[in-house]
Amino acid sequence: MxxxxxxxxxxxxxxxxxxxxxxxxxxxxxxxxxxxxxxxxxxxxxxxxxxxxxxxxTYGQQVPQQQGTYGQPTAQYQAPEAQQSSVPTGSRMQQNAGRQNAGRRGPNTKGLLIGAIAVVAVVVIGISVAMFNGDSNDEANGATSPSPTQSKSAAPRPKTTASAPAGELPKADAADSSVQLAGGAAPASDVKGAEAAGGTYVGGLNQAGASATWSVSVPEEGAYTFFIRYSAPGEDQSMTVNVNGKDFGSKADLQNYRHAAANDFENGWATTYVYPDLKKGANTISVSCQAGDKCNVLLDQFWVKKGHVTR
Incomplete structure (x- = not known):
């Protein structure tokens, strides 16, 4: 088919x-x-x-009116949502986006910058404080700095004049910096019984020219008592006293009051005194081993009191 x-x-x-x-x-x-x-x-x-x-x-253009036929909508007919605005959809979206963006505030860049600067400042200060505290702790603990340091030549330790708080008169150890040693006299600490700091006393006095000179300051001129704590075992000893460059009228009587055996310095500690006149202010009092003296002693401490006293 x-x-x-x-x-x-x-x-x-x-x-x-x-x-x-x-x-x-x-x-x-x-x-x-x-x-x-x-x-x-x-x-x-x-x-x-x-x-x-x-x-x-399109926006800004007029659409010519078309002749409608029966049952056919005319060009003027538009949906209700289209009658609300003659602006195209794309333009309305741009305008709405523009209005939304206009209603929004941008990021507060100024505030963020200030906050960042503050954080950096706090960190820098914290690091500086930590470095400063670390250096202080190192110095306190005796740590040395990693950077090279200049070497300093050792200077002689200056002699100071002994002074006492108000209402008190000076007292010094025989090995103190206010006492100048000469002629072989030197500090030692092997014999027990000394009352000086660290048990240190002055020995090496049993030779001509050995001396210990104390620089002392008193508040007023007048008569004073100069005390010497010493050890002299065996035989009694005596040494020359010099006050402000002049020999005192009598020797320092260093007797063996403890009746210690010869060379038993540990049990021979005792106290003696002389009555010098001192001037107001700085004075020098020297105990030395001169010709005719017996100087087999150890010197522990010196002190002065106002007037002529025995203790």
Whole structure:
């Protein structure tokens, strides 16, 4: 069989949508009346390709009015949402974005900058304080600095004049810095019983020229008592006293009051005194081993009292 045209079909056999096509219209197909069986319905049936749509209106242009046909909306018809604004969707989105951005405030860059500067300042101060405290602790603990230091030549220790708090008269150890040793006299500490700091006393006096000279300051001129604590075991000893460059009238009597055996210096500690006149202010009192003296002694401490006293 070959395909061919069988002629017009009966309405019952016809495609109910044949009116939409050109060949159906040629055969006389008509759209159903009455709005598909709904009362008072308006038929808006059109052939395919017949309906015309309004051209998109651009901003700032007018769209010419088109003559509508029956059942066909005119160009002026627009949905309610389209009537709200004639501005295109893209323009409205840009405007809305602009309004939103205008209502927002940008980041507070000034505040952030101030905060960052404050944090940096706190960190720098903390580091500086830590470095300063570390240096102080190192110095307190006797730690040496890693940087090279200049070597200093050792200078002789200056001799100071002994002085006492108000209302008291001076007292000094024989090995104190206020006492100048000469002629072989030297500090030592191997014999027990000395009352000086660290148990240090002055020995090496049993030779001519050995001396210990004390620089002392008194508040007023007058008579004083000069006390000497010493150790002289075995035989009694005596040494020369010199006050402000002049020999005192009598020697310092260094007797073996403890009756200690010869060379038993640990048990020979005792006290003696002389009555010098001192001037107001600085004075020098020297105990030395001169010709004719017996100087096998150890010197522990010196002190003065106002007037002539015995203790």
């Amino acid at each position: 070959t395909p061919g045209d069988n002629g017009a079909s009966t309405p019952e056999e016809d495609d109910p949508f044949g009116y939409l096509y050109a060949d159906g219209q040629a055969r006389g197909a008509q759209p159903p009346s009455g709005g598909y069986g709904y009362p008072n319905a308006v038929s808006r049936v059109r052939a395919v390709g017949e309906r015309q749509y309004p051209q998109q209106q």
